[in-house]
Amino acid sequence: MKYKDDEKEVDTLIEKNIISIKVEYNFSIRNYLKMTFNRDVNKKMVIILMNPSKATDKESDPTVSEVLRFAKKEYKKVIIFNVLPFYGTDSDDLSPLFKDESKKEIIEVLLKSNINKISEELLEDKDTEIFLATGCPKDGEVKKVFLSQLQKIYGLLKNNSSVRAFSITEDKKIFLNNEGTTYHPRYLKIKKAFTHEKIVEVVVKDKDGTFSLTEKENAPK
Numbered sequence: 001m002k003y004k005d006d007e008k009e010v011d012t013l014i015e016k017n018i019i020s021i022k023v024e025y026n027f028s029i030r031n032y033l034k035m036t037f038n039r040d041v042n043k044k045m046v047i048i049l050m051n052p053s054k055a056t057d058k059e060s061d062p063t064v065s066e067v068l069r070f071a072k073k074e075y076k077k078v079i080i081f082n083v084l085p086f087y088g089t090d091s092d093d094l095s096p097l098f099k100d101e102s103k104k105e106i107i108e109v110l111l112k113s114n115i116n117k118i119s120e121e122l123l124e125d126k127d128t129e130i131f132l133a134t135g136c137p138k139d140g141e142v143k144k145v146f147l148s149q150l151q152k153i154y155g156l157l158k159n160n161s162s163v164r165a166f167s168i169t170e171d172k173k174i175f176l177n178n179e180g181t182t183y184h185p186r187y188l189k190i191k192k193a194f195t196h197e198k199i200v201e202v203v204v205k206d207k208d209g210t211f212s213l214t215e216k217e218n219a220p221k
């Protein structure tokens with residue numbers, strides 16, 4: 001893959017290519033991007049974003065480039081997952097896909113497969129540093145599906161001690177947006193953002209059985 005690093009193209013090695021499946025409305029899916037830097041370190045970064053935009057195994061997009069600019073300083077391997085695996089430059093563009101009742105069954109299969117792939121990766125290596133940077137869609141139908149899938153991811157992360165998030169400023173250390181989810185790199189220059197260690201301690205199970213991100217004793221104030 002090539003991504004923009006200031007004015008220069010910088011290569012990373014792709015360990016595994018993306019998986020793309022064509023569905024109706026000319027949508028494709030990407031379950032993950034796995035990239036390995038040519039550098040002598042061993043740390044691995046897993047980051048969970050909203051949904052794929054344009055990045056493929058050949059070229060990055062602004063979001064992936066921002067992630068890689070941050071990751072290249074500390075990590076050997078970077079794995080990018082998404083809450084929703086469907087390509088869409090704007091998440092709201094996915095609305096017709098979720099409103100089509102005839103596609104409901106295949107959509108559910110693809111969403112389940114996406115969660116399973118995230119789960120497999122997290123179980124594979126418990127020492128991996130995991131970052132939440134999901135943002136939240138605006139469209140009502142997309143948001144509904146997104147939050148449902150995000151609940152399943154929170155469930156996977158609730159006992160993991162290596163989950164982190166990026167704050168909006170170093171001073172305020174605010175790592176949740178108005179929707180109560182973590183900030184997306186599209187709206188946050190993560191290379192300049194404070195990284196809160198062990199954010200997983202604020203992933204809590206509420207009385208109604210759902211999971212949420214709630215500030216606790218050691219969370220940023």
